[in-house]
Structure formats: structure tokens, C-alpha cells
Amino acid sequence: IHEEYQKTAVWLTSHTTHRPQVAIICGSGLGMLADTLKCQDSFAYSEIPGFPQSTVQGHAGRLVFGELKGKTCVCMQGRFHMYEGHSLCKTTFPIRVFKLMGVETLIVTNAAGSLADDLQAGDIMIIKDHVNFPGLVGLNPLCGPNDDKFGPRFPAMSGCYDKGLRSLAMEIAKQLGVASLLQEGVYAMVGGPNFETIAEARLLHRLGVDAVGMSTAPEVVVATHCGLRVFGLSLITNKVVKSYEDTESVNHEGVLEVGRLRSSTVQQLVTELISRMEINNNNTNTDV
Numbered sequence: 001i002h003e004e005y006q007k008t009a010v011w012l013t014s015h016t017t018h019r020p021q022v023a024i025i026c027g028s029g030l031g032m033l034a035d036t037l038k039c040q041d042s043f044a045y046s047e048i049p050g051f052p053q054s055t056v057q058g059h060a061g062r063l064v065f066g067e068l069k070g071k072t073c074v075c076m077q078g079r080f081h082m083y084e085g086h087s088l089c090k091t092t093f094p095i096r097v098f099k100l101m102g103v104e105t106l107i108v109t110n111a112a113g114s115l116a117d118d119l120q121a122g123d124i125m126i127i128k129d130h131v132n133f134p135g136l137v138g139l140n141p142l143c144g145p146n147d148d149k150f151g152p153r154f155p156a157m158s159g160c161y162d163k164g165l166r167s168l169a170m171e172i173a174k175q176l177g178v179a180s181l182l183q184e185g186v187y188a189m190v191g192g193p194n195f196e197t198i199a200e201a202r203l204l205h206r207l208g209v210d211a212v213g214m215s216t217a218p219e220v221v222v223a224t225h226c227g228l229r230v231f232g233l234s235l236i237t238n239k240v241v242k243s244y245e246d247t248e249s250v251n252h253e254g255v256l257e258v259g260r261l262r263s264s265t266v267q268q269l270v271t272e273l274i275s276r277m278e279i280n281n282n283n284t285n286t287d288v
């Protein structure tokens, strides 16, 4: 209910002087994105009223506020997944709190397996669109009474990944000399926590999915519902096994390892994007 989001926003507002314009969600192994923030104020999720707890390795469970190239940011070092047993409302709880605190842009990152033949481990996929498999069968954080203060009952989801930010990211990648690592693609969310069977991988590939993971879509749905601008990227940490002849298999340690290897590139890209993006509000923060 609205008051719960408000209670958390008020608590955070009274514990930090930062008034964030941009929120960043760090995917598995990508928690280092918070390290670039200056003048940090950080809070363990366990001390923030209403916040769920992180239970997955590679998700530290800290909320970090700070300045980055003239923008005020809040960074989630650790996100919440449906497979941890959280309700979808809980997995997306921080998004509405950020909205109440005045955030206008959300950057979501994740680790994902690739189905597209031209996406290799270590590549970065700019998310152009998503397939929300849990959402398609009614597992959607917007189920239940609609909170009109956040957005409409039936929000449009076409264009939920901002086109301007996507092209800015490609331009930045060229300037950083890493354009060969980047391409746009479609992300699909599955429930997890098991990785895909070969038959499931083949099905996703046939459906036109480029990369698959276990998060992001519910966060983007809630963010779009309440009018946030969204940019998303997937770090490709593995190729999804699609052949019965293949003896390789994916594991979470390998996922985290690719995160470590690519951390500085992802960091540079996100830092430059934040630096160069225009912010339309000046954080009036009227709701809290």
C-alpha cells in the first residue's frame, strides 16, 4: 500500500541528504557499479524499513547514495528475485520508493545467458525489449488493486526501454572503443532458479529471444507504470546450452566471474551514460 512506500522513502530522506535523480540496479556480479559514487551514504537492506533482504551470492544487500558526474544517484547493490521467495511486489518495492524520492531514470543491469549466435560471453546487450514470461501468465507486480497515484490500471509497455538512451549508449561505446562488444537485443525473464533445459533453450531461441535471465522485467514494468525512463543492459555471462552434444554447463560462479572480468567496461559505460544523459526534473520530491 502507498503508505508503506512512503514510510521507507521518508526514512531514507531523513537519513541522507542526497536526493537521487537516477537509480541503478546492479545485476549478479555487477555490484561494483556503486564504487564510482562519490560522497557515499550507504545502508544495509536490513536497516531500511520495509526493504526485503538479499539472499543471493554476488548481491551484497546495500543501498548506496552518492554523486556521479554531477548527477545524484542511488545504487542497489543487490536486487530481489522471485525465486528467492519474495512476492513480485517485494521484488519491485524499491522502484516506487525511488519514484517517491524524485528519481526520474532507472538503469537496470543483469547477468544473462545468450541464445543469439552472435552474442558471446563477455558481450554486452543493450535491452531493446523484453518478454516477461511470468507476467504473461499473470505473475505481474501490478496485479491486485491499482494504485492510481503511481500510474494507470492498463499501462502501455511498448517503448519501455528509452530509445534516446539506447542510442546514446551505442555512441558512447564507439567513443570508448568497445562498440564490438555491444549490440541491442531482446531479454526474456524466466522464473528460475534452475538454468534452462536444452528444450527450453531451443524454444526461447525459436521465439526470437536473444538473452535469458531471472530478473529485470518486473522492475521495468513497475518503473514504466510510474513514469520512469528506463535503460537496461545485460552482461552476457554464458552461452545457453542448445545442443545435446554440448558437454558444457552453466553455473553461478562462472556468471560472477564474467562480471568481474567485464566490471570496468560496464562501469565506464554506465558512468558515461549517466554523465551525458539529460535529466528533465530537478528533483522537486513533492510526494515524500
Ligand SMILES: O=P(O)(O)O[C@@H]1C[C@H](O)[C@@H](CO)O1
Residues within 6 Å of the ligand: 026, 027, 028, 056, 079, 081, 109, 110, 111, 112, 192, 213, 214, 215, 216, 251, 252, 255
Ligand atoms: O540479478 P541477475 O538477473 O543479474 O542474476 C542472474 C540470474 C540469476 O539470479 C543469477 C544466475 O547466475 O544471475
